[in-house]
Amino acid sequence: MRPQLPDTASRRSPTSAGGFRGIDLALLETVLVHLPVAVSVLDADLRFVLVNQRAADINGHTPAEHVGRLVADLLPGIPESIGAVVRRVLATGEPAIDVDIVGPTPARPGAPRWRGSYYPVYGAAAAAPTSVAVIFDEVDSPDAHVGVGELAADRATSLGVLDTLIDNAPVGIAVLDTELRYLRINPILAAWNEKPVAAHLGRRLREVLPNVADLLEGVLNEVATTGRTVRDMEMSYAGNTWLSSYFAVPGASGEIAALAILVTDVTARRRGEGRARRLQRFTAALAQALTVADVVEAVVATGVRAAGADVAGVALLDERGTRIDFLPSTATTGGPPSRWAGVDRDADHPIAEALRTGEAIFYPAVDALVSRYPHLTATRDQTGDRALAVIPLRGRGTATGALTFAFRREQPFDAEHRDVLTAVSGLAGQALARAQLYQREHETAVRLQRSLLPTRLPRIPGVDVAAAYVTGDAAEVGGDFYDVFPVGAGADTEWVAVIGDVAGRGVNAASVTGLARHTLRVTAALAPPAEALRALHERLTADPDVDRFVTVACARLRQRDGAATVDLASGGHPPALVRRADGHVDVISVRGVILGAFPEVRLGQSTVELRPGDTLVLYTDGVIEARGPEGLFGQERLVRLLEDLPGGDPTTVVGRIREEVAAYQRGPQADDLAVLALRLTGERP
Structure with missing residues (x-):
C-alpha cells in the first residue's frame, strides 16, 4: 500500500517554489513505503500528515486511517509527553534525538518501549517548521539505538519531508536517473562508498563504483526496463556485507522516471550469524566428544574456526599440578606446532600467568607480548603469529589449564x-x-569388567583358543562375559566354552555377570549344557535381588580320535557359527529362550561334529547389532566375513571380527562385544 499524503488541495503546486516536484512526490512515497523503520509526519496539532506501512503496522491501523487523525484519538495509550517533544522541535527548529516513550498501541499491547528521533520539516517558503517527521521503532533495552544520525546544527537550507527522510534515514539511500546518474544520495551511503556526496551527483554509477558496476548495472537496468522491484540482494564488497533493494520511481505520466536504492550495512549481523553458526558446530562437535582426546580434536578442528583463529591449543595441568603441557592432536591444520612447549606452572609465561590469575590475556599485537616476555622472541619468529589470546580453562570452578588461540x-x-x-x-x-x-569412570568400569573375565585362556591339547573383548564407550561396566574351563580329569577331560550377555550396564549388571559365570562353572561340570543353563535360570529367578535377564551359549567339547563332538545349548543367545576347514560356514541355531526373564524356560540342545581345521565361533550381540551406514552389521555380514578369511586360526578370526565391526559402525561403540573361537587342530591330546 502506498503511503497517504495530504489531499490534493493541501499539496504544493508542482511548480511552486520549495514544493514537491512530481518525481519528488513519487520518490517520497517510494522511500516511505520501503524504509525498514517506522516514519510518521505530525503537524502542530499532533495530527498525522504522513505514515509509512511500517508505522501503520506498529500502530494497528491502515495508513489511510491515520491521515488527519489526532495521535491521542488513534493511539490513546501513547503518553502525552510526545506532544511536548513535537512542540519543542517546532518552536526551536532543532531535532530531538533518541527520545524514549513507553505505551501500548492496538497492535503492540503491554508496555513496549519506543525510541524515536524528531526532525523539523519546513513548508514552502516557511521561516519556521510546519510539521515534524518522526523516525521510530521498538527497542528492547535502554542501550539500543534506532540508528538515526543527528542533523547539523548550522545547516542553512530548509529541509522538506523528502530531504529530511533521505538525509536522516538509518539506511543508505540513493536516487539515480534511468541513465544511472546519481540524482541524490544521503550522507550515510556516500560514506559507505568512501566518497563525498558531491562526488556522486551527476556522475554515472560506473564512474563512482567501478568494482561493482557490472553487477549493479544489470539489476538497475532490469528495474528501469520492467519496473520490477528487486528486494534484499546481498553483496560483499571491501570486507563488508550489504543488503540492497531497488525500486522504480514513477514520473508524472506513470513512466519510470528514476530509480531508488535502499542499502543496509549487515556486516555486523552477518559476522554475528557466522560466529553463531560456528559456535553451534563447535557445540555439536563437543557433544560427540567422550574422551579428553576427542575434546582436543574438537577444539583444534572446529573450535579454532569458531574463535576466528588460525591455531588453537589445549594445555592442561599435569597430575602433580606443577606443569602445563599441550595435549597432542592428530589434526593436520589448526593444531599447535611442536615448538609450543609446555611450561612450569610458576614460569614467567602467558599461559602460566593466565592459569595463576584465572584471567584471560589478550595480545592484539604479538610485539607487545615479546616486550612483556622477551624470551618468546624466537617463538614469535618461528610461528609467524601476530596476535595471541590465552583463556583459562575452567571445568568445575577452578582453572585446570588454558586454551590458546594464535x-x-x-x-x-x-x-x-x-x-x-x-x-x-x-x-x-x-x-x-x-x-x-x-x-575415570570408564577406566574403573574396564578394570571391573576385566575382573569378571578369565585372566588367561587355558591351553587345550588339540584345540587352539582365542577370545576378544571390546568395551563400549559407556562409562558403566557392561554385562558381556566368556569363559573356558575343563570338566573331568586325565584322558576323559572335556572342555566347556561359555559366552553370555547380561542385560543392562552398571554394578547390578556386573554382579549378575559374576553370578552367571561362577554358577555355570558349577552346573556345567555336573550336567549337559541345556541342564546347566536351566540350573542358572532357576538360580536367577529364585534370587529376589536379581532383576536382570541373561542370554548364554554353552558348548561342551569332547575329543575322540582327532575329531570332536560339541554339545551346544542356547538361552536366547545369537546362533553359533562353525567355519569349516574348506571355508564354508554353518549357522547352528538352537532353540532356547533368555534366562531369568520368565518363570519357565524351554531349552534345546544340538550336537555338532568338528573335524580338523573346523572353528567354532561364539559371540555376543554387540557384534551383529553394531550399527553402520547400511543398518545393523548383522549375521549375514559376519558369515561372509568368516567365509572370506584365508583360514580359521582363532586369533585371526577374533581379530578380524573386532576390526570389521569397528570399521563398520558409525560413531562411538555403543555396546560391549565378546568373541570366542575354538579350532580343532587334529592333534591328539
Missing part, C-alpha cells in the same frame, strides 16, 4: 570477539571436565 594477523579483540573466545573456552572447559570424569 592469529596470523593482528586482532583488535573487541568486546564481541572476546566474548566469543570466552564462550569457546567455557564450552571446552565443561567438555573437558565431562571427558575427564567419563575417562
Whole structure:
C-alpha cells in the first residue's frame, strides 16, 4: 500500500517554489513505503500528515486511517509527553534525538518501549517548521539505538519531508536517473562508498563504483526496463556485507522516471550469524566428544574456526599440578606446532600467568607480548603469529589449564570477539571436565569388567583358543562375559566354552555377570549344557535381588580320535557359527529362550561334529547389532566375513571380527562385544 499524503488541495503546486516536484512526490512515497523503520509526519496539532506501512503496522491501523487523525484519538495509550517533544522541535527548529516513550498501541499491547528521533520539516517558503517527521521503532533495552544520525546544527537550507527522510534515514539511500546518474544520495551511503556526496551527483554509477558496476548495472537496468522491484540482494564488497533493494520511481505520466536504492550495512549481523553458526558446530562437535582426546580434536578442528583463529591449543595441568603441557592432536591444520612447549606452572609465561590469575590475556599485537616476555622472541619468529589470546580453562570452578588461540594477523579483540573466545573456552572447559570424569569412570568400569573375565585362556591339547573383548564407550561396566574351563580329569577331560550377555550396564549388571559365570562353572561340570543353563535360570529367578535377564551359549567339547563332538545349548543367545576347514560356514541355531526373564524356560540342545581345521565361533550381540551406514552389521555380514578369511586360526578370526565391526559402525561403540573361537587342530591330546 502506498503511503497517504495530504489531499490534493493541501499539496504544493508542482511548480511552486520549495514544493514537491512530481518525481519528488513519487520518490517520497517510494522511500516511505520501503524504509525498514517506522516514519510518521505530525503537524502542530499532533495530527498525522504522513505514515509509512511500517508505522501503520506498529500502530494497528491502515495508513489511510491515520491521515488527519489526532495521535491521542488513534493511539490513546501513547503518553502525552510526545506532544511536548513535537512542540519543542517546532518552536526551536532543532531535532530531538533518541527520545524514549513507553505505551501500548492496538497492535503492540503491554508496555513496549519506543525510541524515536524528531526532525523539523519546513513548508514552502516557511521561516519556521510546519510539521515534524518522526523516525521510530521498538527497542528492547535502554542501550539500543534506532540508528538515526543527528542533523547539523548550522545547516542553512530548509529541509522538506523528502530531504529530511533521505538525509536522516538509518539506511543508505540513493536516487539515480534511468541513465544511472546519481540524482541524490544521503550522507550515510556516500560514506559507505568512501566518497563525498558531491562526488556522486551527476556522475554515472560506473564512474563512482567501478568494482561493482557490472553487477549493479544489470539489476538497475532490469528495474528501469520492467519496473520490477528487486528486494534484499546481498553483496560483499571491501570486507563488508550489504543488503540492497531497488525500486522504480514513477514520473508524472506513470513512466519510470528514476530509480531508488535502499542499502543496509549487515556486516555486523552477518559476522554475528557466522560466529553463531560456528559456535553451534563447535557445540555439536563437543557433544560427540567422550574422551579428553576427542575434546582436543574438537577444539583444534572446529573450535579454532569458531574463535576466528588460525591455531588453537589445549594445555592442561599435569597430575602433580606443577606443569602445563599441550595435549597432542592428530589434526593436520589448526593444531599447535611442536615448538609450543609446555611450561612450569610458576614460569614467567602467558599461559602460566593466565592459569595463576584465572584471567584471560589478550595480545592484539604479538610485539607487545615479546616486550612483556622477551624470551618468546624466537617463538614469535618461528610461528609467524601476530596476535595471541590465552583463556583459562575452567571445568568445575577452578582453572585446570588454558586454551590458546594464535592469529596470523593482528586482532583488535573487541568486546564481541572476546566474548566469543570466552564462550569457546567455557564450552571446552565443561567438555573437558565431562571427558575427564567419563575417562575415570570408564577406566574403573574396564578394570571391573576385566575382573569378571578369565585372566588367561587355558591351553587345550588339540584345540587352539582365542577370545576378544571390546568395551563400549559407556562409562558403566557392561554385562558381556566368556569363559573356558575343563570338566573331568586325565584322558576323559572335556572342555566347556561359555559366552553370555547380561542385560543392562552398571554394578547390578556386573554382579549378575559374576553370578552367571561362577554358577555355570558349577552346573556345567555336573550336567549337559541345556541342564546347566536351566540350573542358572532357576538360580536367577529364585534370587529376589536379581532383576536382570541373561542370554548364554554353552558348548561342551569332547575329543575322540582327532575329531570332536560339541554339545551346544542356547538361552536366547545369537546362533553359533562353525567355519569349516574348506571355508564354508554353518549357522547352528538352537532353540532356547533368555534366562531369568520368565518363570519357565524351554531349552534345546544340538550336537555338532568338528573335524580338523573346523572353528567354532561364539559371540555376543554387540557384534551383529553394531550399527553402520547400511543398518545393523548383522549375521549375514559376519558369515561372509568368516567365509572370506584365508583360514580359521582363532586369533585371526577374533581379530578380524573386532576390526570389521569397528570399521563398520558409525560413531562411538555403543555396546560391549565378546568373541570366542575354538579350532580343532587334529592333534591328539
